[in-house]
Amino acid sequence: MTLAHPQLDDTGRLKHFLDLDGLSRETLTHILDTAEGFAPLGERKVRTVPLLRGRTVANLFFENSTRTRTAFELAAKRLSADVLTIDLVSSSTAKGESLLDTLRVLESLQCDMFIVRHSESGAARFIARHVADGIAVVNGGDGQHAHPTQGLLDMFTIRRHKGDFSNLTVVLIGDIRHSRVARSDLAALQTLGAGEVRVVGPRTLVPKDVEALGARFVANLDEALVGADVVMGLRLQRERMNGAKVPSSGEYFRHFGLSAERLALAKPDAIVMHPGPTNRGVEIAADVADGKQSVILEQVTAGLAVRMAVMSMVLGSQTGASA
């Protein structure tokens, strides 16, 4: 009746990587530590390690993405894996083939790992449940549910700047409701024991029971920013800006945009984060996005080390070798 643990094997190792919700603090910390080990590679002349030589990683992108796809591709190449990226957005599933049929075809290509990006919540979990034995699934973002490597790279960046999580006040601004990044960040912050997590945004973009995600709702941005150590903007999708969930991008920026004046309410050493791509002048003022407190580009770089850590650990667990 009960389903097996979706991402851990019998010995507690990662067999898939689908969601941060449900992983222990030890596991998250172990991944972050492993990522720290990979981070210096980027500074070297030779940036590859042979950990996944001979293994095949397939990027299955059922939804458009440039950043995440590129980061996964590069991370896999740095681990010496063979990488192929399959654009499925305009492909067979769009022509009516069922997701399971597509999956069977891709399994026949004899890959070791699928990186899955899909527009439906729960898609990575669904694929992990139905995939052939011996293929690991890594969630590259599923609908509005989770984007666990993004959540981890955010934690990696925060930890580098702030160290311990327990005294931190973290503020997430904007579209919590539709954001898989927010869900993964909130799950990780809760597991890692962040001191206080506040979410702020119009009620159309913040679910009424957001406390279930371990965050406190604050209606007013100025109030939310006071004493913050970490300020995280979230992307507002264009289709939600024009009268649907928000009357206009202008009104949104006036009330929930991160400007330099507002940022001054946070601690002087607060860092500013954003998963990108940013809508300048909507979620965040250009001078803040480019300002000295911004770590937005560091987040992108951290994404490489974190994804190398995840891929090597998941495939390492499959062969029985230690990661």
Place this chain on the structure above:
Amino acid sequence: MSDLLTLPGFTDLYARLREPGPSRRGNLQSETRAAYAAGFTRVCAAPDTDPAMDSTATVELVQHHAATADAASVLPMAALTIGLDGDRLTELATLQALGCVAASQADQPIADTRLLYDAMAYAASFDFPLIMRARDSRLGINGCVHEGTMATRLGLPGVPAASETIALARLLELLRETGGQLHVSRLSTARAVQMISEARDAGLSVTADVGIAHLYFTEDDIGGFDSRYASSVPFRTSADREALREGVRQGVIDAICSDHAPLDNDAALAPFPVVEPGLSMFDRFMPLWLALPSYCDIDFDRALNAVTRAPEAILKLAPSTDTIQVDATATADTWWSRGRNSPLVDTWQLADGTALSGKVVCIERQSDDVTLAL
């Protein structure tokens, strides 16, 4: 050898028998046979077939195929609007004369309040019962789970409780104007139960039912995107479930239906938000019904009334002369429905470990002078 229970044949107020339509999901043959396994000797067939039951030709086809299926009797429900489009009324009086026991809009809401008003008034003039689900045409229409903590946690589009209560308030206010008999199909929220109770106190002629699964499951069962719990009428909170049980205990909810919705594997195997909602209920209806006293604290007489006298009264049918014999401790090996989309498909246990049992072993149809050992 265990004792057998002898009971009157049950009457189901809402089941999808899938014919006409793609037979991989079931047909009248397979689903009326599965209805027997549930204890139903009469089943109201939902009109959301393909094509919908909006014409004499379709209703006659259903009647003809049901007769040759030779299992549970099929009571067709007329589609309230053509193609269930919510725009144009069907020939309700003609379909009633043909043998339809009620008119229903199935799971499709009617956006146009004026049309709904006319539909209710027209049905009232022929004393034709309406079986209507309370569902707003916009609010939560793209949702796939109750808008609550599970929706928030999993990032799934939600169906607010207000989607049901707003639609129910509209139905009740129109009923006040039009008169007639309204049966509200498959309640899911605590507030809706309270509204039915208040409407009845105010003298309105309204009855209600609940799908049996909603007395057992909540949003928490969806857990890790378990699409076997994807239901068109969403599973809501444990407080809602308790209010539904209390509604049955108090008689505010008159009847318990199967809300049977068999699906083929392809429709049931997909990521949660795109899976077609519905649970194949017939093959575990009897054990769930038998567990109502012990698991849901609903006394036996009330539970029996909710599947016999109450639905018969709503449909203005004479009491069933059929009898069924049930072995309450047996479990059946056969899964009769073509749809295997059920969390109970390979098990006789609820998620909390509670064991289920109960098997219909014999059906006696006085009307047809037939005895069938199962």
